[in-house]
Amino acid sequence: xxxxxxEQSVKASREQIxxxxxxxxxxxxxxxxxxxxxxxxxxxLLPSHVKMSLIPKIWDKNVTDYLxxxxxxxxxxxxxxxxxxxxxxxxxxxxxxxxxxxxxxxxLRGYIRxxxxxxxxxxxxxxxxxxxxxSGILGSGGH
Amino acid sequence: MLNIRxxxxxxxxxxxxxxxxxxxLAVYAVEQTAxxxxxKPWWFWPIVLFFFCLILGILAVMAGVGGxxxxxxxxxGFFPFHIDFVRGIGLMVALAGALAAGPGLLRRNxxxxxxxxxxxxxxxxxxxxxxxxxxxxxxxxxxxxxxxxGVTIVAIAILLLYSKNTEKPVVTKQDAIGLAxxxxxxxxxxxxxxxxxWKTHRTLLGLFMFILVGLLAGMFGLGxxxxxxxxxxxxxxxxxxxxxxxSKFLLSxxxxxxxxxxxxxxxxxxLIGIPSIVxxxxxxxIGVKILAxxxxxxxxxxxxxxxxxAGLKAIDxxxxxxLLG
Numbered sequence: 001x002x003x004x005x006x007e008q009s010v011k012a013s014r015e016q017i018x019x020x021x022x023x024x025x026x027x028x029x030x031x032x033x034x035x036x037x038x039x040x041x042x043x044x045l046l047p048s049h050v051k052m053s054l055i056p057k058i059w060d061k062n063v064t065d066y067l068x069x070x071x072x073x074x075x076x077x078x079x080x081x082x083x084x085x086x087x088x089x090x091x092x093x094x095x096x097x098x099x100x101x102x103x104x105x106x107x108l109r110g111y112i113r114x115x116x117x118x119x120x121x122x123x124x125x126x127x128x129x130x131x132x133x134x135s136g137i138l139g140s141g142g143h
Numbered sequence: 144m145l146n147i148r149x150x151x152x153x154x155x156x157x158x159x160x161x162x163x164x165x166x167x168l169a170v171y172a173v174e175q176t177a178x179x180x181x182x183k184p185w186w187f188w189p190i191v192l193f194f195f196c197l198i199l200g201i202l203a204v205m206a207g208v209g210g211x212x213x214x215x216x217x218x219x220g221f222f223p224f225h226i227d228f229v230r231g232i233g234l235m236v237a238l239a240g241a242l243a244a245g246p247g248l249l250r251r252n253x254x255x256x257x258x259x260x261x262x263x264x265x266x267x268x269x270x271x272x273x274x275x276x277x278x279x280x281x282x283x284x285x286x287x288x289x290x291x292x293g294v295t296i297v298a299i300a301i302l303l304l305y306s307k308n309t310e311k312p313v314v315t316k317q318d319a320i321g322l323a324x325x326x327x328x329x330x331x332x333x334x335x336x337x338x339x340x341w342k343t344h345r346t347l348l349g350l351f352m353f354i355l356v357g358l359l360a361g362m363f364g365l366g367x368x369x370x371x372x373x374x375x376x377x378x379x380x381x382x383x384x385x386x387x388x389x390s391k392f393l394l395s396x397x398x399x400x401x402x403x404x405x406x407x408x409x410x411x412x413x414l415i416g417i418p419s420i421v422x423x424x425x426x427x428x429i430g431v432k433i434l435a436x437x438x439x440x441x442x443x444x445x446x447x448x449x450x451x452x453a454g455l456k457a458i459d460x461x462x463x464x465x466l467l468g
Contacts, residue, residue, distance in 0.1 A: 010331050010338055012252040019256060020249035023395075027242045031424070038417040042186075052185040055414050056223075062285060063227040063278075067409045074409045089413035093406060096239060100399045107256075118324065122260050126267065126396070133271050133403040 015110045019103050026099040034092035046085035075136030101130045185414070192222070193418035196236070200426015202446055203240075209368040209394060210423045211237035213446070216296045216453035219289070220460060224415060226285050226292075230277065230364025231410025232419050234402040237365070239420045240427055241394035251330075253388035258326050258343070258381065262389075263396035265350055266357035266367070270397050273361025274404035280362075289461030292363050296454030299369045300447050306373050314344045314380040321346040321379075330385060341382050349379040361401035368394060 012020070040046060050070040058069050067074060073081065081087040104127045111120035132138060196214070203210045215233040219226045248254035281288045317327065327342035343349070352374045360367035371390035375381040381389070405411065459466050 010252060010329050012250055013256065016249050016252070016256045020246040023242060023249070024246040027246070030239075030242070031421075034417055035421065038413065038421075041413065052414060055412065056183065056185055056188060059224045059228060059412060059415065062225050062282065063231075063408055063410050064282065066225070066228075066412075072409055075407045086413050089417060090406075093235060093411060093413075093416070096235070096242060097399055097403055097406060099242060100396050119257070119260060122264055126260070126264050129264065129268050129271065130396075130400055130403070133267075133400040134407075136407040138271060138275060138404060138407075 015107055018106060018110065022103050022106060023099065026095065026102070030092055030095040030099065033095055034089070037088045037092055041085040041089055044085065046083060046088060048086045049081050049084040050086055097134060101127060101134065104130070188222070189414055189418045192218075192415055193422040196419045196422030197426040197429070200240075200423040200428075201430040202426075202449075203423075204427050204430030205443075209237050209365075209391075210240050210427070211365045211398075212296075212299060212369055213449070213453075214419065214423065215364050216292060216450070216457050218419075219292070220453055220456040224412075226288055227278070227281055227405075227408075227410050228412055228415065230281075230288075231402070231405035231408070232412075232416045233364035234398050234405055235411055235416060236420050236423050237394055238398040238402050239424055241391055241398060243424060243427070245392045245395050248388040248392055251388075252328065253330055253384055254392035255326075255328050255385055255389050257324065257328070258375075258385070259389050259393050259396070261324055261326075261350065262353050262371075262375075263393050265353040266360070266371075266393065266397040267400035269354045269357030270361030270367075270401040271404055273358035273363075274401040275361075276358070277362035277364070278404070278408060278410075286461040286463070288363070289457050291461075293454045293457030293459075293461060295359060295363060295365075296450055296457060298454075300450035300454060302369065302373065303443070303447050303450070306377070308372065308376045308383050308386075310384075311339060311341075311382050312376065312380040314342050316344065317342040318344050318346050320350075328385070330382070332384070339382055341380070341385060343379045343381060345378055345380070349374055352378060357397060360397055361404070364401070364405065367397060 041048070050072065054070070058066055061069065066072070078087045078090045082091070104123050108120060108123040108127065111117075111123055195218075196210075199213050199217070200210060203213055211233045214236050215229055218224065218233070219229040222229070245254065249256065277288060280291075321327070321343035324346070326346060327340070329338050329340045331337075332339045352370075356367045356370040356374065359365065359370065368387075368390045371393055372383075372386050375386035375389060376383050
């Protein structure tokens, strides 16, 4: 390999840089939202769905019992409870969880434009796996 | 003069954190406090958890392991929370750490996107299966998960103790799959002042191994850096630096899929989840700063000891023997 080719190969690919740039924006946004919503929750600016004093008494129960006792939703049911301080925290958690799916959508578009079909299929399948996991179809039922 | 002060402060911080976390008496005290004084106000445990995770984050960086592998066994063993919540939060902790580290690693071309993509697809698919299996077993009897977790943690400690990673493995011929996927690249090695080119071999076997890695990561809520690195480095012939960086980036994808299963199931209680995530992320940032003045080898051995202890504690708790308190 020529030395200029070698130097070029050390540089990250364009899609890698795009992915990194998207990720850094999402991460800092996620952290900012997590800290803000948690401060709102602790300060009691919004009423809580589950009383804070109750949580230490039941956090040793399994998740099914916990949800039953607290009448808490599973899956995306928290969206209906966004006016409650405790469920407000799910915005930041969800942002962190959706970040990779969003980055992969941008990657998929790039690979299709490049006609890199192997990696386009891999990116598409990854989006499918993550979206199914996020949808709540799997593993959110049970009580 | 200033350097000496920074150096000694760093040493002091390292010694303090190692002393606190590696001392079984300290973690035993946490457990006893939990058992004896369940009437503590709601804010007591989040504060304890925040500082515990801060120290955990410092140690994890210096020992070269992810946060989840320390968080899950220690918190499930010594805090009063049910293992369902510990695993859910453990995955969010590992995910947050991996997301934060990803951009820097990708930009420096240490983490390789082409290598990560096929591996991540397999690992994330099976981590979903692992998460569902873990929740099913835990609903049957949480002790099964506790014992399996303990055995896995002890096995990880043995793996960390005996695996001798290779800085730059020699790959004479790339296999057909690695070639078709273009799994190779180059990076600038600062230490050796040279460009290091690399390619993979035994790619198919390596990809198969990620089925197991994904299952374990999902089932126990562990980040899987401890398994990713040996498979990429020792089996597939990827240089150590690229293996470590790609593994860290991989966790941001693998853990996302499993974390969603736990999140949708309601396994993340914000009151204890957010201080854990923020504490561990801040701890990781501090850990990176004092890495220069620490002795990573010594810390690595201490972390291995802590893992042994945490694994045995989980087995003890799951089997109900009560030998470790």
